[in-house]
Amino acid sequence: MKTIPTITLNNGVDMPRIGYGVFQVPDAESEQAVTAALAAGYRSIDTAAVYGNEAGVGRALAASGLPREELFITSKAWIADLGFDETLAAYQASLEKLGLEYLDLYLIHWPAPATGLYLESWRALEALLAAGKVRAIGVSNFLPEHLQRILDVGNTVPAVNQVELHPALQQHDIQAFNAAHGIVTEAWSPLAQGAVLGEPAVTDIAVAHGRTPAQVILRWHLQQDRVVIPKSVTPARIAENLDILDFELAEDELAALDALERDGRTGPHPADFTG
Numbered sequence: 651m652k653t654i655p656t657i658t659l660n661n662g663v664d665m666p667r668i669g670y671g672v673f674q675v676p677d678a679e680s681e682q683a684v685t686a687a688l689a690a691g692y693r694s695i696d697t698a699a700v701y702g703n704e705a706g707v708g709r710a711l712a713a714s715g716l717p718r719e720e721l722f723i724t725s726k727a728w729i730a731d732l733g734f735d736e737t738l739a740a741y742q743a744s745l746e747k748l749g750l751e752y753l754d755l756y757l758i759h760w761p762a763p764a765t766g767l768y769l770e771s772w773r774a775l776e777a778l779l780a781a782g783k784v785r786a787i788g789v790s791n792f793l794p795e796h797l798q799r800i801l802d803v804g805n806t807v808p809a810v811n812q813v814e815l816h817p818a819l820q821q822h823d824i825q826a827f828n829a830a831h832g833i834v835t836e837a838w839s840p841l842a843q844g845a846v847l848g849e850p851a852v853t854d855i856a857v858a859h860g861r862t863p864a865q866v867i868l869r870w871h872l873q874q875d876r877v878v879i880p881k882s883v884t885p886a887r888i889a890e891n892l893d894i895l896d897f898e899l900a901e902d903e904l905a906a907l908d909a910l911e912r913d914g915r916t917g918p919h920p921a922d923f924t925g
Contacts, residue, residue: 652691652895657877659809660832663786665755666722667872668892669694671838671879672703680706681713683883688714690889696812696838696879697748698726698759699740704747712749723750726759726790727775729925732767737774741783756784757812761796762924768796769803776806786810790838791920794827801831810834815876816842817849817867817907818914836877841867843916851906859897862890869894870907 656664670687672680672695680703684695688710697707704725711721725748731740741756756775761768768789775787788810789797800808811828815821815837828835846852847863856863864880868891871878880891899907 652892654691654693654892655872655895657834657875659786659834660807661786661809663754663809665786665810665834665877666692666694667877668692668868668894669696669722669724669877669879670888671696671881672707673698673701673838673881675701675703675706675881675883677703677706679883681709683888684710685713686885686888688716690885690892692888692892693720694722694724694879696724698728699731699744700726700728700759704744708747708749718750722754723748724755724757725753726757727771728759729762729765732758732762732765732771734770734774737771738777741774741778745783752782753784755786755788755810757788757790757810758792760791760923760925761789761793761920763796763921764924769799772800772804776804779806788812788833791923792824793920794823796920797827797831797833807831808833810836810877812836812838812879814839814915814917815871816840816914817846817852817870817910818842818912819916820908820911834877835875836879837871838879839916840871840876840878840880842914845914845916846910849910851910855899855903855906858903859899861894861897864891865894866899867907869897869899870904873899873904
């Protein structure tokens with residue numbers, strides 16, 4: 651079994667650098683997919699209320715027989731649950747679906763700034779943290795201006811900011827802000843939903859190392875201190891995405907992947923997304 655490297659969050663909690671994401675995995679398939687991920691060696695599972703598969707994830711966790719302390723489970727509060735009481739209720743609902751007594755990381759899924767409610771949700775996350783119901787709290791899809799408001803009025807610096815990030819969309823401003831404030835950058839859609847796998851820069855490096863294009867991109871993320879949560883429902887690819895610990899990209903190869911930036915966003919823009 652591979653030893654997955656970890657990163658220490660700003661409150662001292664260790665988080666695996668490679669996790670398994672279940673975005674767009676139907677609940678009926680999520681138990682089998684998470685079971686395959688756990689068998690491959692993943693211990694970090696990333697889900698969210700809006701994915702509709704927390705129950706399936708929970709079934710896989712329960713069936714695995716793995717000690718709870720070996721797992722790192724993340725979920726997220728959806729836009730419809732922004733607000734202090736609403737977020738507390740959403741957390742409890744996620745916990746019950748997952749069949750867990752606590753989460754390792756809980757995130758506000760989107761800032762939805764037009765609602766004006768994410769600061770109230772942040773207060774709720776701080777209350778959950780203080781009560782020991784979650785080990786670390788953070789955000790997802792937050793721009794620097796949203797993070798700054800939390801820093802200005804909150805009592806806790808987010809441990810993680812999970813954003814869309816891949817060679818075609820590198821979000822340098824967000825990465826810089828995160829780094830300056832001790833916030834870990836976690837990449838969702840780290841492979842751009844496959845949109846960059848055929849780029850010559852990627853395929854040439856893959857051939858040179860005897861690796862797949864996906865492995866090359868995930869290694870690029872890892873060498874730049876990000877957390878990644880690749881998703882696949884194919885057991886062979888699930889295992890393949892974890893098999894990135896025994897090779898290293900050279901500086902010129904990292905630079906070639908850096909040069910693929912083209913503002914190639916695949917998801918909504920956080921400034922105006924309201925669900």
